[in-house]
Amino acid sequence: MLEKMLQDLEHIQEETKSQLKKVVSQEELNEIRVKFLGKKGELTAILKGMGKLNNEDRPKVGQVANEIRNNMEGFIAAKTKELKEAALTAQIEEERIDISLPGDPVALGHRHPLTMVIDDIKEIFLGMGYEIAEGPEVENDYNNFEGLNLPKDHPARDMQDSFYITENILLRTHTSPVQVRTMAKMVPNYPVKVICPGKVFRRDDDSTHSPMFHQVEGLVIDENISLADLKGTLLTVLRQLFGADREIRLRPSYFPFTEPSVEVDISCGICGGKGCRSCANTGWLEILGAGMVHPNVLEMAGYDSTKLRGFAFGIGVERVAMLKYGIDDLRVFFENDTRFLNQF
Ligand code: DAH
Numbered sequence: 439m440l441e442k443m444l445q446d447l448e449h450i451q452e453e454t455k456s457q458l459k460k461v462v463s464q465e466e467l468n469e470i471r472v473k474f475l476g477k478k479g480e481l482t483a484i485l486k487g488m489g490k491l492n493n494e495d496r497p498k499v500g501q502v503a504n505e506i507r508n509n510m511e512g513f514i515a516a517k518t519k520e521l522k523e524a525a526l527t528a529q530i531e532e533e534r535i536d537i538s539l540p541g542d543p544v545a546l547g548h549r550h551p552l553t554m555v556i557d558d559i560k561e562i563f564l565g566m567g568y569e570i571a572e573g574p575e576v577e578n579d580y581n582n583f584e585g586l587n588l589p590k591d592h593p594a595r596d597m598q599d600s601f602y603i604t605e606n607i608l609l610r611t612h613t614s615p616v617q618v619r620t621m622a623k624m625v626p627n628y629p630v631k632v633i634c635p636g637k638v639f640r641r642d643d644d645s646t647h648s649p650m651f652h653q654v655e656g657l658v659i660d661e662n663i664s665l666a667d668l669k670g671t672l673l674t675v676l677r678q679l680f681g682a683d684r685e686i687r688l689r690p691s692y693f694p695f696t697e698p699s700v701e702v703d704i705s706c707g708i709c710g711g712k713g714c715r716s717c718a719n720t721g722w723l724e725i726l727g728a729g730m731v732h733p734n735v736l737e738m739a740g741y742d743s744t745k746l747r748g749f750a751f752g753i754g755v756e757r758v759a760m761l762k763y764g765i766d767d768l769r770v771f772f773e774n775d776t777r778f779l780n781q782f
Pocket of ligand 1: 753
């Protein structure tokens, strides 16, 4: 009887030890605790047989049973600690920051296509000895119209309806007022040789007109300036912008601030001047307005129009960009759609 009980106690101790080895979770551990040490567990079951022992053997079994219970509790405590440590290690591993991983790439932007065209135009003129002049986008009536030979009742004002702040203050409708400002600053000195890039505004809105767009104005004043100088200058500039194989032609036109006035066309880049759909079968594309500065404009600025002459031109930046990049709707420049902008 005694032998059997001691063997059984030894056995559940070994059994506890070996089953604990396979345990990987706290739940499994609890099951084992209940199975061996619980109120209805195996140790209790063995000890129920104590009553049948004689008085001499009972304390012996009691002592061994206590040792074994202590051992078993020790195994379980050790396993509990082991499981906790393993869980912590796993968590640390999971949350570890790998400082050797490459960082998130920084999205690099680039210049807007219109800015690229303006920069190209500036670069070409700076190379030809021009200076860059600037004026405000909110302009007065005198600089925008009057000083350019466009008095209040002039019918050509109709083509440049603007946004008025007061009767005499408006958003400039072209960059030509910078001509008036530059002359006022320079007079009586010459030569004047400037370009003026900037934003302009009109009451227009369709696929080829935006209420806000860009121009680059040009003004040259000196002795002996002729239409040939204007043509030579524009040919040089447009060939640098569009390619050395391009031709230009001048057509008579009308602007109040130039006399004579011309419309400048560039040979179509798609058909080479033969005529195609893009150029409406003419072989030519209209690109800018220009002319010889009107004597009234020179005189109003204080220059002697019998001694000095000038030429001027106004380039539409959107128009140049549309021709250069083959874009048929001007509004895409202002929609901020990166699918469009990323193509440049
Ligand atoms: N200011 C004119 C416009 O916006 C363009 C222009 C034409 C400018 C002839 C000039 C010029 O300097 O000489 O329609």
